[in-house]
Amino acid sequence: MTTTPEPGPTTPPAPGGRRPAPSAQFAAWLAGELAAWRMAGIVSADQEKAIWGQYDLSEAAADRRGAPRLLIVIFSLLGGLLVGTGVLLFLAANWEEIPKPFRVGLVLVFTGAAYHFGYQLGYHRKTHPRTGEALVLLGAMLYGAGIWLIAQIFNLASHYPNGVLAWAAGVLPVPFLLRSTPLLVLTTVLFTLWTGTETAVSQHSNPAYLGVALLLLAPLAWRQRSSFALACVVAGLAFWLGFGADAWLVSHDWGLVFPLFLLYAVAVLALGTTLASFAGAEPFRWTLTLLGSAGIVLLAYGFSFPDAQHELGRDLGRAGEHGAYLAVLMVLVAFAVAAAAAGAALPRWTGVSGGRAAAYERVAVAVVLALTALLFAFPGADRDASLLQAILWNLVLFGGSLGLTVVGSLRREYSPVYLGLSAFSIALFTRYLDTLAGMLPMGLAFICGGGLLLAGGFLFERQRRRLVTAIRKEGA
């Protein structure tokens, strides 16, 4: 029996009445079938053309299908990287034999050539947009490699985070000019690398990164409509917050970093609910909702173990000694509350509502904030308190997982459903292992554990099928 390849995850007609671009597999299948039908006299040439006309076959639409574009970028990038790495290795390995000016000249020539040909192919002539983009990306990498190579030629051992900063700052205008997401992601990674190395070397947090992320990187991600770039910025800020906090906010009480992460995740989720009130902000709204929810669920999982609560409780008992830390927590709480309140009030002015999903998310924000306050009010320093806290966070874990599934179903979005079901299954299996499994004979424990996994897989699959069916029906 042959199966018809799926044209894509969703098939609602695109604006203008056409359906979205078909996958390569579906297009090949349809071409074969249409040819056979025309030969059999079932459809005419005009009808075949009309059927193809149902689909958006533009290059831009094909790009949105993702895979072919990604493949071209990966091939181009890998090829460019191999060439670039080979050049640098050759220069580095034979540096004694090559005169210094010639070495510097080679670095300049290769960097300039990658940029020039990348721009010509991808942005001026536009004959090979993906290869061009990959070559420009290679140029940006060669520029950074050039900084290290010249530092090596002259045996420079000065403050090396400045080298990373020079790299990131030099590359920053390129994604601004070319509106390239891969280059913006590279720039975000470089600035994050800079703040990491700066903090590691100086043992002080790097407040300048906050300004760079909020005033430059996030607006650029917004301008380019890139959810992935925005996700990188959110992750970079989390890294800055955690790594910086460990260096200057909490000293050796590193457990205090986790409530900081938790409140950051809550603030991100709250910001997501605010964006639900703006037309056109949908992709960013879901990026923030997913990242915030994933962060909360992950931390709730960590907090759901009584032993972890006990350890955390000891550090929390010393939280009062860290004034700056408490101030940062307060800022995050205030931000989360303000964002959630704005999300509730804004629909009156914007006319766009996040619906029940956004309302549930605001409830989640309030609940997690309240439980975080409880965490500080009654830290699990003794066994009873740690057990009570662990039970509360188990409720957050299971409730949050189910909540994500419900929100995803309401909004007809796969990602929250998958995330919620996965978190629920992992949490259930963990609790089974650390509670029931020890009380049962080994054979029975395996049978019950296996049964639990099978049941989880069955429920997972059923929920996924329901969601896919519902989305298809909406699209039909």
Added chain:
Amino acid sequence: MNTRVGFYAVVALQLGFLASMGIVKQYERVTGEKVVLEVVPVDPRDFFRGDYVVLGYNLSRLERGPAGLTGAPVDAGQTLFVTLEREAGDRTKVKAAGASLSPPARGTLFLRGRVTTVTDERVGVEYGIEQYFVPERRGREIEVAARERRVTVEVSITAAGDGQVCRLLVDGRTWGK
């Protein structure tokens, strides 16, 4: 702004930055005052790391206390100006003569460094001349020579106190030639 003009302007700035790095360092190397510093053995585990060797000097660890070079309180991260004086026997060699948190008078030979560690007895300082890149698998021989105190380094020092390693010398002869 025209995208093409903007793009090529950014590329020109990047290439200009790379070129200026090379030109400035080469200029400093040629015009700076040349001195020779004796390399002292450092922790062997850290000495040879990948493609470069880690160089330690007597200047890297300054004594504290009333009779020492850094009687004034210093903290890690501060910039320290270490005044140098030429040795009586060999005028190319130098040793530390003093240290201060402000730049010495014009015409004084000094190195500008950053305080890395502070203990009751000593102050650790880095001058940016602690690395020397070598071809692969050549670092061990320098490590052995440094343990035997046979390694010196020619450093070029600018008027602002910035040092740059010019040559590595083993038994007084340029290494790697």
